[in-house]
Amino acid sequence: MRDHPHGMDIAILIFDKITALDAVGPYEVLSRLPGATVTFVAAEPGQYRTENGMLALTADRAFAEMPRQDVIVVPGGFGTRALLRDEPTLNWIREANHRTMVTASVCTGSLLLGAAGLLHGRKATTHWLLLDKLREFGAEPVSERIVEDGKLLMAAGVSAGIDMALALAARLAGQQVAEAIQLGIEYDPQPPFKCGSTKTARPEIVELVRARSDQFA
Amino acid sequence: MRDHPHGMDIAILIFDKITALDAVGPYEVLSRLPGATVTFVAAEPGQYRTENGMLALTADRAFAEMPRQDVIVVPGGFGTRALLRDEPTLNWIREANHRTMVTASVCTGSLLLGAAGLLHGRKATTHWLLLDKLREFGAEPVSERIVEDGKLLMAAGVSAGIDMALALAARLAGQQVAEAIQLGIEYDPQPPFKCGSTKTARPEIVELVRARSDQFA
Numbered sequence: 001m002r003d004h005p006h007g008m009d010i011a012i013l014i015f016d017k018i019t020a021l022d023a024v025g026p027y028e029v030l031s032r033l034p035g036a037t038v039t040f041v042a043a044e045p046g047q048y049r050t051e052n053g054m055l056a057l058t059a060d061r062a063f064a065e066m067p068r069q070d071v072i073v074v075p076g077g078f079g080t081r082a083l084l085r086d087e088p089t090l091n092w093i094r095e096a097n098h099r100t101m102v103t104a105s106v107c108t109g110s111l112l113l114g115a116a117g118l119l120h121g122r123k124a125t126t127h128w129l130l131l132d133k134l135r136e137f138g139a140e141p142v143s144e145r146i147v148e149d150g151k152l153l154m155a156a157g158v159s160a161g162i163d164m165a166l167a168l169a170a171r172l173a174g175q176q177v178a179e180a181i182q183l184g185i186e187y188d189p190q191p192p193f194k195c196g197s198t199k200t201a202r203p204e205i206v207e208l209v210r211a212r213s214d215q216f217a
Numbered sequence: 218m219r220d221h222p223h224g225m226d227i228a229i230l231i232f233d234k235i236t237a238l239d240a241v242g243p244y245e246v247l248s249r250l251p252g253a254t255v256t257f258v259a260a261e262p263g264q265y266r267t268e269n270g271m272l273a274l275t276a277d278r279a280f281a282e283m284p285r286q287d288v289i290v291v292p293g294g295f296g297t298r299a300l301l302r303d304e305p306t307l308n309w310i311r312e313a314n315h316r317t318m319v320t321a322s323v324c325t326g327s328l329l330l331g332a333a334g335l336l337h338g339r340k341a342t343t344h345w346l347l348l349d350k351l352r353e354f355g356a357e358p359v360s361e362r363i364v365e366d367g368k369l370l371m372a373a374g375v376s377a378g379i380d381m382a383l384a385l386a387a388r389l390a391g392q393q394v395a396e397a398i399q400l401g402i403e404y405d406p407q408p409p410f411k412c413g414s415t416k417t418a419r420p421e422i423v424e425l426v427r428a429r430s431d432q433f434a
Contacts, residue, residue, distance in 0.1 A: 021245035021402065024272070028238035028375065031271050038271045047264075047275055054248050054255045055241070058264055058273035107403075128403060145407045157403030158245065159379065167409045179412040179422045180429075185238065186324075186345060186374030188413025189406035190362045192384045195396040196405025205396045212397070 008036040008172060010071040011096065013109070014059040015042060015089070017051040017079030021158050022106040024057075026073045029165035032181045033173050041066045043088050051078040063092040071168070072096045075161070076107030076127065083112055090116040102168060104153040106161035113152065114139055122149040127157035128198050129213050143198075159196075162187065225253040225389060227288040228313070230326070231276040232259060232306070234268040234296030238375050239323040241274075243290045246382035249398045250390050258283045260305050268295040280309040288385070289313045292378070293324030293344065300329055307333040319385060321370040323378035330369065331356055339366040344374035345415050346430050360415075376413075379404065 010030050012023050023040070031038045042048060042059030049056050074093060083089045093116040097103045105113050110126040113119055114137025124139035125131070125147040134141040146164050147154045155164035166187070170178035195201035201209075227247050229240050240257070248255045259265060259276030266273050291310060300306045310333040314320045322330050327343045330336055331354025341356035342348070342364040351358040363381050364371045372381035383404070387395035412418035418426075 019245070020241045024237045024241040027272055028236070031267075031269050038269075040272060050248075052248050052255075055244055055257060056275035056277075058275070060273075145405065157401075159402045159404040159406065162376065163407050163409065170409060175410070176422065176425070179410045179418065180425045182408060182410055183412050183415070183418045183422055183426050184374075185376050186413060187376040187406075187408055188362065188417065189376065189404075189408065190380050191399060191404055191406065192380065192387060193392070193396045193399055195399050196403060198400070200405065201396065201400045205393065205400055208393070208397045209400050 008033055008071065009069045010036055010038045010073070011041045011066050011069040012038060012073045013042070013075060013089070013093075014040045014048045014057055015077075015079045015083060016048050017077050017082070018048060018057065018075055019077035019107060019158055020050045020055050020057060022075030022077060022109065022161050023073070025159065025161035026104070026106060026165035028185055029162060029169055029181055030071070030073070032184060033169055034177065039066065063088060066092075066096070068099045069096055070100060071102045071104065071172070072100055074105040074109035074112050076105070076109040076111070076158070080108045080111050084115045093118070100151065102151050102153050102171070104155070104164060104168060106155045106164065107157045110134065110154045111137070113154070118152065122152060123147050124149070124152070125154045125156050129210065225250055225288065226286045227253055227255045227290070228258045228283050228286045229255060229290045230259065230292060230306070230310075231257045231265045231274055232294075232296045232300060233265050234294050234299070235265060235274065235292055236294035236324060236375055237267050237272050237274060239292030239294060239326065239378050240290070242376065242378035243321070243323060243382035245402055246379060246386055246398055247288070247290070249401060250386055251394065256283065280305060283309075283313070285316045286313055287317060288319045288321065288389070289317055290378075291320075291322040291326035291329050293322070293326040293328070293375070297325045297328050301332045310335070317368065319368050319370055319388070321372070321381060321385060323372045323381065324374045327351065327371045328354070330371070335369065339369060340364050341366070341369070342371045342373050346427065
């Protein structure tokens with residue numbers, strides 16, 4: 001894919017009750033690919049609010065205006081629940097996927113890939129709280145930060161979209177460009193706690209998040 | 218500060234040519250503090266676009282509507298250049314800072330703290346490409362991911378705002394809540410390359426980013 005870094009056409013799905021970082025992490029990486037255009041797309045252009053209502057992101061284009069992309073990114077958030085039976089959204093994912101080089105998701109965005117019928121017999125991942133739900137779409141849940149199967153590229157919860165997008169940048173434009181982007185966004189993470197996955201978090205923290213999953217996931 | 222996690226009033230500054238992740242990283246963490254309200258504020262309410270024009274974030278409130286916050290977060294981006302002499306913005310930062318418990322910045326947002334006169338004689342940090350510029354405001358540049366001086370809390374470039382916000386969440390609401398938020402956003406970073414700071418990046422990558430600093434910083 002390294003011969004196509006220029007003119008790369010990337011679409012990120014936007015919807016009501018989106019998790020903002022799911023979309024903005026990949027945007028911050030992929031928009032820095034030389035020659036790439038990132039377009040935020042929704043059923044209709046306009047402002048869409050995050051699950052808590054505190055932030056509005058703007059979709060500039062409607063599905064109908066975006067018939068062909070090199071890459072699509074499907075973010076997650078509470079809003080995915082309402083979209084699991086939303087034919088315009090699932091149709092757009094299905095149709096776009098026919099033409100993409102890479103179809104990507106972050107967090108519960110992969111449930112939409114599943115609802116669109118793309119995950120049957122595939123390995124897949126999502127936010128750790130929802131991993132089992134992937135089976136409903138015929139997928140094999142994998143508890144890893146980034147899962148790849150064919151041209152599908154899926155990230156675990158929320159912040160994993162940054163790691164996924166950097167890996168994707170390397171595939172699309174080569175490692176040197178991806179390293180430059182990583183240094184440009186100074187992605188040298190130093191999390192204050194060792195608790196970012198269920199493998200490292202204290203059991204009481206896992207239980208706390210599980211109990212308040214309507215608030216944290 | 219742990220007795221004030223509820224009703225916490227947090228404002229994040231928005232402006233033209235902002236770096237989206239500078240604002241959305243801290244938002245994604247701080248909006249999950251129990252009882253906290255995060256408000257996006259600008260000179261005037263409305264949509265403001267990132268430096269590349271590809272994403273619009275909405276400011277819901279004007280400076281005049283936001284006289285008192287517990288925490289303000291000043292993100293960075295190219296747009297900070299134009300704001301270094303913008304009195305409405307600098308005045309808001311100055312006035313808000315009189316009443317905050319914590320005044321925070323991400324990336325080149327600290328240059329606005331400097332222009333507002335808050336950094337004289339202080340330790341400070343910013344994106345690695347702009348560290349030296351902090352001296353113009355009487356600050357002592359420190360090449361660390363998070364720098365604290367009094368109630369000022371400053372993050373290095375772009376993605377460092379996530380680490381900073383988690384540290385801030387622990388201060389505001391205790392470590393257990395901060396750990397739950399970190400697990401909730403599955404912040405278990407696994408960057409594909411070891412190049413997120415000038416200490417770890419290959420010299421040719423540092424030079425590449427420096428040469429294209431108008432594109433990467």
